[in-house]
Amino acid sequence: MNNNQQSPKKRIIDVDIHESVLYKDLFKYLDNPYRRYIEDANWIQEKHLPYTQPSVAGVNRADAKTPDGGIAGSDLPFMQEQLLDDIGHEYGILTGALDPSPSSMHGWYEMATALASAYNDWQIENWLEKDERLYGSVHINAEDPSGAVREIERVGSHPKMVQILLPIDDKMWGDPYFHPIYEAAEKHNLMIGMHHNEPPIYYGKWPRYFIEWHSLLPTTHMMMVTNMIFNGVFEKFPNLKLMMIEGGFTFVPHLMWKLDQQYTDLRHEVPWIKRKPSDIMKEHVRFCTQPSEELNKKDFLSVLDQMGSEEMICFATDYPHWDFDSPHRAIPNFDPDLKKKLFSENARAFYPKLK
Numbered sequence: 054m055n056n057n058q059q060s061p062k063k064r065i066i067d068v069d070i071h072e073s074v075l076y077k078d079l080f081k082y083l084d085n086p087y088r089r090y091i092e093d094a095n096w097i098q099e100k101h102l103p104y105t106q107p108s109v110a111g112v113n114r115a116d117a118k119t120p121d122g123g124i125a126g127s128d129l130p131f132m133q134e135q136l137l138d139d140i141g142h143e144y145g146i147l148t149g150a151l152d153p154s155p156s157s158m159h160g161w162y163e164m165a166t167a168l169a170s171a172y173n174d175w176q177i178e179n180w181l182e183k184d185e186r187l188y189g190s191v192h193i194n195a196e197d198p199s200g201a202v203r204e205i206e207r208v209g210s211h212p213k214m215v216q217i218l219l220p221i222d223d224k225m226w227g228d229p230y231f232h233p234i235y236e237a238a239e240k241h242n243l244m245i246g247m248h249h250n251e252p253p254i255y256y257g258k259w260p261r262y263f264i265e266w267h268s269l270l271p272t273t274h275m276m277m278v279t280n281m282i283f284n285g286v287f288e289k290f291p292n293l294k295l296m297m298i299e300g301g302f303t304f305v306p307h308l309m310w311k312l313d314q315q316y317t318d319l320r321h322e323v324p325w326i327k328r329k330p331s332d333i334m335k336e337h338v339r340f341c342t343q344p345s346e347e348l349n350k351k352d353f354l355s356v357l358d359q360m361g362s363e364e365m366i367c368f369a370t371d372y373p374h375w376d377f378d379s380p381h382r383a384i385p386n387f388d389p390d391l392k393k394k395l396f397s398e399n400a401r402a403f404y405p406k407l408k
Contacts, residue, residue, distance in 0.1 A: 117373030220250030227284030
């Protein structure tokens, strides 16, 4: 552990920090034939991003490049200096940067499962065990549910693993096909973290521009929450909770109203749902501040009032990405009790494995 940490300037629990990895970093943890394919045959994961990079440093802050010129988020001491110590994090939840996610690979699921396992070992040794403030996400290949469960059984009981990370892509995670993953999550006191991975789809087609993609991220989060609720995930797994990462939160009141209205009209289609969707959301689903719109105090409070809850929003920086949200700017100057909820206590209540 790093014992030379400064006293917190703010009591921040940051639920979205992206540590970065190169394939060569995983070789130590990756068996053959998978290592050989990467090392000798120049294998790379399929990646097809239909947008130009939004900043001069790609998807990252220009000042987050490491002092030796490495990729942003790849050097723990520099992250400690620039983020954890500078802001004064109490805790940070690592959400990774293995892009695309093993769960989003098209084919060769054995390789995807091996990459997820190697990533988890790399994350534990190089990040979680070197800074007491950092907690991790279990990476899995959900296309192989039995393999995913084995991986959760292998590392899910680690005291610093707090959630299972799932990408928001072309899969609908409420499908019963994935329910063994949630059963394993409950067993190990892990929450589910969902992070966007691919763009929102327009009637089967991708957007032409990144500005469209980034503007419509909330629509993908709305689809996933709706799918999880109406497929009865939270009725079947009452201790499971869901953190929706990097989609903002201002859409939440609309989604609550719409789902409640549809439930009133069409509840006969989903008889396993015994509560109003808005009540399920208040109990089981949390949303991140990032990417935060520039709301004034009045408008921010209005959104919370429309939600009927101050407990559903958690703070995230999305470090080191270009649209990083500083805690000094992302949230208006509320009264101390509300600031404490938004900056730390809502996340502490959500993740039971945090100290």
